[in-house]
Amino acid sequence: MKVPFSYLQRQFKQSESKDKLLADLIINDIRDFISTSDFTLGKKLEEFEEKFANLIGVKYALGVGSGTDALILSLKAENIGFGDEVITCAETFIATAGAIAGSGATPVFVDVNDEFTIDETLIENAITEKTKAIMPVYFTGNCPNMDKILQIAKKHDLKVIEDSCCAIDADIKGKKAGSFGNAGAFSFHPLKNLNVFSDGGMVTTNDENLANKIKLLRNHGLKNRDEVEIFGYNSRLDTLQAVVALRMIDDVKNVSDQRINNAKKLDDGFRDLKDFIEIPKRSPNVRQVFHLYMLRVKKRDELHAFLNSKDIEAKIHYPIALPYQQCCKHLNYKKGDFPKTERDCSTIITLPCHQHLRDEEIDYMIQTIKDFYLNHFDKADLPFKELNACTK
Ligand SMILES: Cc1ncc(COP(=O)(O)O)c(C=O)c1O
Structure with missing residues (x-):
């Protein structure tokens, strides 16, 4: 018997209704979408963002290019960069620390506990005058001790950017991963619990200013077609991937x-x-x-x-x-x-x-x-x- 790690071969052969494979349903959705030519940002992305915000229980969800970008743009939106330090867990995927480095800041590692999340009792020792944020990681889809982390952040006036890339639909007493801190970051990489046909990510937040800044940062800093407010990036979630995600999110x-x-x-x-x-x-x-x-x-x-x-x-x-x-x-x-x-x-x-x-x-x-x-x-x-x- 062969037990595969990846489920992708099976996922798209899965029957959603009596005679329709999931793959066929998505292909039909894409066919309809192509006829709209609404390929960047646009209606389907907004529809997906609204559904995702409801799933996480936050006011705003902004689609970006990947989970890594969701982390980088969240740090940038909080003006965290060169000369700053961000505390995170030593046991995680490289993208967590890569995003901190990508923002210009320095990752400062703290050891893990026995449940694969940051040992919150060690965080305060790692704080220096350069520390600007804590980035707890929901590694394996498990939840860090967010109550304690938020207390520490409040005491030391630090931002909390949640690396919830692995934790779509995880929660602590019903409150979802990605809804605790200043921002949450999610990944829709093909092997994540909500996946698309390529890379994709989402920033979640209840902070309107941060949401507006992410909107600028992901789209070249453009305020409108002709005016550029800040230097930004091209990191929009592909609307095509939003179409794919819309078909899967209810599951x-x-x-x-x-x-x-x-x-x-x-x-x-x-x-x-x-x-x-x-x-x-x-x-x-x-x-x-x-x-x-x-x-x-x-x-x-x-x-x-x-x-x-x-x-x-x-x-x-x-x-x-x-x-x-x-x-x-x-x-x-x-x-x-x-x-x-x-x-x-x-x-x-x-x-x-x-x-x-x-x-x-x-x-x-x-x-x-x-x-x-x-x-x-x-x-x-x-x-x-x-x-x-x-x-x-
Ligand atoms: C803990 C963690 N953070 C960040 C990421 C980055 O997500 P992405 O691959 O969408 O950039 C991943 C992806 O596997 C991850 O596991």
């Missing part, structure tokens, strides 16, 4: 529910492997949408190779800690600065958890992992908790 809740159900089945399947697998704590107050389903496991590299040999497309997000990448060399971090991030780099594994997984595929993953630990694992090795003891 977002089903997508997250399905992922949450799959994650629960996987969690339940691994509970009796405590000596080998650490399942991160699941908070009852958080709707974690499992853009990634990650576990900490013993003998990670061996398990990864074993799963791949059994046609299960497991992945590692990520094997090298971001502060130690070549691009961060000038920031002078050294081994030992981020113990939990470092631990994760050698122990985490990501399993397929997408909305198109079949029950027999989930069972196959659980059985294969049990087979690895119970029949192929060297039982003389240390159990998982001892492996981790040095970082506690």
Whole structure:
């Protein structure tokens, strides 16, 4: 049995109605759209922005070129740039720190907690007179401790730009990711929980001034056809992609529910492997949408190779800690600065958890992992908790 990490092949073969494939419905929508010639900004983008703002529960949603651009433009809109510092989590995709650097500011990393989000107890130590913002990341689709982060931001007069790129429809006690801070950034990359046929992103905010600034920044700073208010960029969400997204947005809740159900089945399947697998704590107050389903496991590299040999497309997000990448060399971090991030780099594994997984595929993953630990694992090795003891 082959268990793919990407669901794209299945997504567009999915039947929306009795005889129509999702792909055919979208092609029909695009055909109608082409006849309007309304290709930049325009009605369909506005329609999508309005629906997205409703989904997140904010006043404004502005479509931009990508999740990375959503972060960069949000920082720019808050006048954050050269000479400023932005605090973020050491465990994330490169785009978080890349966006901070792209704005001209310097990323300052803080270690992760056991649930793959920033350890908020370490944030205040990282604040200097140059700090202008905190960029918490909803890595894996889980939620950082936003109450605490907002308190810290208020105390030190800092902006909060949420990297909610992985967390469409995630929430804390019903309040959605991307609605807590000054701005939220979302990605519609093909492997995100709401995806388009290329790149795409969205800025969400309740701040009218910030929304107006994003509108200028994404469109060359143009106030109208003839007048330019500020220097800007070309980073509009393609209206064509808004057409694609409009067809999918009503399904977002089903997508997250399905992922949450799959994650629960996987969690339940691994509970009796405590000596080998650490399942991160699941908070009852958080709707974690499992853009990634990650576990900490013993003998990670061996398990990864074993799963791949059994046609299960497991992945590692990520094997090298971001502060130690070549691009961060000038920031002078050294081994030992981020113990939990470092631990994760050698122990985490990501399993397929997408909305198109079949029950027999989930069972196959659980059985294969049990087979690895119970029949192929060297039982003389240390159990998982001892492996981790040095970082506690
Ligand atoms: C945490 C995080 N931030 C930012 C991004 C950037 O989004 P995009 O690929 O749309 O630029 C991603 C994309 O994977 C991400 O995972």
